[in-house]
Structures are given as structure tokens and as C-alpha cells.
Amino acid sequence: MVVQPAPEHPLDLMFPQELISSEVTKELPPGLIMRPLASTDYKRGHFAVLSVLTVVDDLGEDAWVAHFQSMRATPKTYYSLVIVDQVTDKIVATGTVFMERKFIRGLGTVGHIEDIAVDKSQQGRRLGLRIIQALTHISENTGCYKTILNCNEDNIAFYEKCGYKKKEIEMAKYAPEKIHPPKL
Numbered sequence: 001m002v003v004q005p006a007p008e009h010p011l012d013l014m015f016p017q018e019l020i021s022s023e024v025t026k027e028l029p030p031g032l033i034m035r036p037l038a039s040t041d042y043k044r045g046h047f048a049v050l051s052v053l054t055v056v057d058d059l060g061e062d063a064w065v066a067h068f069q070s071m072r073a074t075p076k077t078y079y080s081l082v083i084v085d086q087v088t089d090k091i092v093a094t095g096t097v098f099m100e101r102k103f104i105r106g107l108g109t110v111g112h113i114e115d116i117a118v119d120k121s122q123q124g125r126r127l128g129l130r131i132i133q134a135l136t137h138i139s140e141n142t143g144c145y146k147t148i149l150n151c152n153e154d155n156i157a158f159y160e161k162c163g164y165k166k167k168e169i170e171m172a173k174y175a176p177e178k179i180h181p182p183k184l
């Protein structure tokens with residue numbers, strides 16, 4: 001008798017896969033898939049990919065999962081997605097759009113793109129572009145009247161290639177006890 005392997009447990013996703021544009025995913029290089037962040041993605045190197053962006057304090061899997069669950073428990077607010085290498089089962093790129101509900105603009109919503117990171121070995125393969133296209137699609141298709149992001153001077157050309165335009169100036173004030181030296 002042939003013993004069939006147990007079916008893989010379906011991934012526990014942050015939001016429905018259908019929100020990711022198939023027009024974008026079909027442009028990915030072979031062997032890579034794009035999907036929502038899953039509750040098991042700590043093991044797939046989510047923190048490691050984010051470390052190309054800035055300092056990441058790895059507080060362990062339990063803390064990571066609790067954070068994931070708290071974000072998912074806030075409905076229609078956080079949309080984090082990943083690109084995964086199907087051979088290694090490791091995350092090679094990630095990004096997030098979160099929704100800010102406002103009292104202006106007819107009680108409108110703004111999509112904020114945050115924390116875009118592509119593993120160094122995969123940069124230059126248009127994965128960053130695909131992440132921005134997918135997040136912008138989510139933002140626009142969930143009703144945001146605009147999508148915005150902050151970046152440093154070095155990344156302006158990248159975001160222009162993604163269809164974004166420079167507008168206004170960011171100001172920031174870090175809480176003293178939370179200051180991290182920037183890695184970029």
C-alpha cells in the first residue's frame with residue numbers, strides 16, 4: 001500500500017490572497033511566488049529580509065506571532081505581503097501597506113506603504129517594483145484616495161520608476177529611548 005504524504009496545512013494568511021493582483025504575480029521570475037504574510041513566516045526569514053532595511057530586534061518567534069495576530073485582529077488595516085523562493089521556502093522580499101482612516105476627504109482612507117525590503121541577493125530583479133505594484137493595487141482596490149510613502153534620497157529614482165512622485169517633506173521626532181542608529 002502506498003502511503004500518501006499528509007497534505008500540507010493551509011497557510012494562515014494575514015489577508016485574502018485574492019487582493020494580490022494576478023497581473024503583478026504573473027510577472028515574477030520563475031520559482032518565486034507572492035502571497036500575504038503568513039503566521040508561520042518567522043521561520044521563513046521575515047526578520048532576516050527586513051534587516052536589509054534597518055535594525056531589526058529579533059524578539060523570537062512567540063513575540064513575532066503575537067504581533068502578527070494583533071495586526072490581523074485589526075480588520076482591513078494591515079496588508080503585509082512577501083515573495084517566497086519555492087525551492088528554499090525562504091522569504092526574499094516583503095512590504096506592507098496600512099490604511100489610515102481620516103475625517104477629511106469625505107471620511108477617506110490613505111494607504112501608507114512601509115518597510116519595503118528585497119534580499120540583497122535578489123535586488124535588481126524587479127521584485128521591489130512588483131511589491132510596490134501589488135501594494136498600490138491593494139490600496140486602490142480597498143478604496144484609498146491616495147497612496148503615500150517616505151524614502152531617502154537614494155531611493156527616489158526607484159519609486160519614480162514605480163510611478164510615484166516626490167511631494168512635500170517628511171518631519172520626524174524619535175522618542176529618545178527608542179532611537180536606533182540608521183543602517184542605510
Ligand SMILES: CC(=O)SCCNC(=O)CCNC(=O)[C@H](O)C(C)(C)COP(=O)(O)OP(=O)(O)OC[C@H]1O[C@@H](n2cnc3c(N)ncnc32)[C@H](O)[C@@H]1OP(=O)(O)O
Nearest residue numbers: 053115116117118123124125126127128129151157158161
Ligand atoms: C517605503 C520604504 O520602505 S523605503 C525603503 C526601501 N528599502 C530599502 O532601501 C532597503 C534596501 N533596498 C532594497 O530592498 C531594494 O533595493 C529596493 C526595494 C530599494 C529596490 O528593490 P529592487 O528589487 O532591487 O528594485 P527593482 O529591480 O524592482 O527596480 C525597479 C527599477 O528601479 C530601478 N532602481 C532600483 N533601485 C534604484 C535606485 N536606488 N536608484 C535608481 N534606480 C533604482 C531599477 O534599475 C529598475 O529600473 P528598470 O525598470 O529601468 O530596470
